[in-house]
Amino acid sequence: MSLVLEKLKDAARTRWSEILKPSQKAVELVHSKNLHSQDSVRLVPIASGKGGVGKTNMAVNLSIAAGLKFVGTKKRVLLIDGDLGMPSTDLVLGIRPNISINNLIEKTIDDIDKLITATRFPQLDFIAGAEEASLILGNLYYQQRRSLMGQISKVNAELVIFDLGASASKEVLDFFSMTSSGIVVLNPEPSSIRNGYTFIKNALIRRIRSEFESLSEYKSEFDRLNTVARGNFQILAQNVEKVGSKELREIWNTALSRFKPMIIINRVETLSEGLQTARKFVKNAESLLGIKIFYLGSVMRDEAVVRAVRTQCPFRIADPKCQASRSIDMIANNLLSNKELDLSDNFLSLGRIFTSRLLGRPI
Numbered sequence: 027m028s029l030v031l032e033k034l035k036d037a038a039r040t041r042w043s044e045i046l047k048p049s050q051k052a053v054e055l056v057h058s059k060n061l062h063s064q065d066s067v068r069l070v071p072i073a074s075g076k077g078g079v080g081k082t083n084m085a086v087n088l089s090i091a092a093g094l095k096f097v098g099t100k101k102r103v104l105l106i107d108g109d110l111g112m113p114s115t116d117l118v119l120g121i122r123p124n125i126s127i128n129n130l131i132e133k134t135i136d137d138i139d140k141l142i143t144a145t146r147f148p149q150l151d152f153i154a155g156a157e158e159a160s161l162i163l164g165n166l167y168y169q170q171r172r173s174l175m176g177q178i179s180k181v182n183a184e185l186v187i188f189d190l191g192a193s194a195s196k197e198v199l200d201f202f203s204m205t206s207s208g209i210v211v212l213n214p215e216p217s218s219i220r221n222g223y224t225f226i227k228n229a230l231i232r233r234i235r236s237e238f239e240s241l242s243e244y245k246s247e248f249d250r251l252n253t254v255a256r257g258n259f260q261i262l263a264q265n266v267e268k269v270g271s272k273e274l275r276e277i278w279n280t281a282l283s284r285f286k287p288m289i290i291i292n293r294v295e296t297l298s299e300g301l302q303t304a305r306k307f308v309k310n311a312e313s314l315l316g317i318k319i320f321y322l323g324s325v326m327r328d329e330a331v332v333r334a335v336r337t338q339c340p341f342r343i344a345d346p347k348c349q350a351s352r353s354i355d356m357i358a359n360n361l362l363s364n365k366e367l368d369l370s371d372n373f374l375s376l377g378r379i380f381t382s383r384l385l386g387r388p389i
């Protein structure tokens with residue numbers, strides 16, 4: 027491992043352990059009792075950049091499909107409604123818990139484990155989102171956000187699916203880019219494709235910027251090039267390549283190689299339409315952004331999904347043999363067997379995002 031990379035990892039680890047010190051007042055909500063390695067939790071945020079693409083339906087049914095695969099093991103899936111302000115995961119899931127993330131934020135409950143409701147679906151637990159407008163992620167104080175993320179990273183689950191809000195706000199981008207491999211749900215229409223690309227690009231930019239936050243020696247050099255590029259990613263990339271120092275290029279390339287978003291194309295007319303759309307999207311986004319994108323699969327437009335939403339019973343349960351259910355099973359297989367996802371990458375970014383919040387700096 028190169029020296030810069032070592033430094034990056036060390037910096038993140040040190041800050042992470044400081045943040046998790048139970049004695050620190052600022053982290054009073056972070057419980058040390060069940061503190062196990064955050065590497066053991068695989069956190070997968072699901073985003074789209076725009077509402078109505080089927081994100082919540084994908085999150086719910088993917089969680090159920092993954093839970094079904096864990097039957098007979100001790101592994102569990104935790105689904106969290108992260109659409110604070112406008113939650114709907116509970117409606118699609120058909121479960122109405124009387125506690126939600128709201129309780130944690132307002133400190134009426136101080137332990138995330140107490141928010142977890144077991145569902146009637148195998149191996150699947152759920153945390154409901156908060157309806158209060160004041161609790162939209164963007165309105166949370168940084169300590170609350172950091173504490174929330176700290177707690178999520180310690181829950182007892184093999185897989186945490188985090189259904190994010192339908193927006194490309196700084197907060198949603200941060201939640202998405204705190205892990206290496208979140209899922210972006212797209213529809214085959216051009217507007218959705220463009221939204222999805224823009225979302226991934228902006229998440230990548232925030233991710234790269236935050237990596238530089240942890241290495242102050244190189245940050246000013248990066249900021250200078252970023253100012254010259256005026257937010258244009260391609261110009262910035264060219265400048266880093268042409269005039270950046272060796273270390274700057276190394277951090278840049280490392281950040282790029284660690285960010286591997288996944289995509290699902292939902293509501294396709296045929297599976298071949300999904301494949302074509304995905305191929306085109308992956309080719310363009312990879313060449314424009316210089317990152318790897320992993321195509322998880324497509325889900326057909328299927329009346330069974332609409333019926334399931336109306337009857338408040340997830341389609342994977344209501345109609346296990348429908349097209350959408352078969353697709354979601356394949357997607358769950360692909361997600362669980364994707365060995366490219368290195369958990370230490372998640373660790374790195376969790377470390378920096380927490381630190382940034384702790385110090386109260388915008389990232």
Ligand SMILES: Nc1ncnc2c1ncn2[C@@H]1O[C@H](COP(=O)(O)OP(=O)(O)O)[C@@H](O)[C@H]1O
Pocket residue numbers: 074076077078079080081082083084114192292293294325326327328329331332335350
């Ligand atoms: N594969 C699909 N086939 C048919 N209808 C779908 C499909 N996916 C989503 N929908 C429809 O789109 C609506 C919005 O889906 P939802 O998951 O709530 O989107 P989001 O969370 O992105 O806002 C659903 O209520 C359903 O009627």
Ligand SMILES: [Mg+2]
Pocket residue numbers: 081082083109114192
């Ligand atoms: Mg939704």
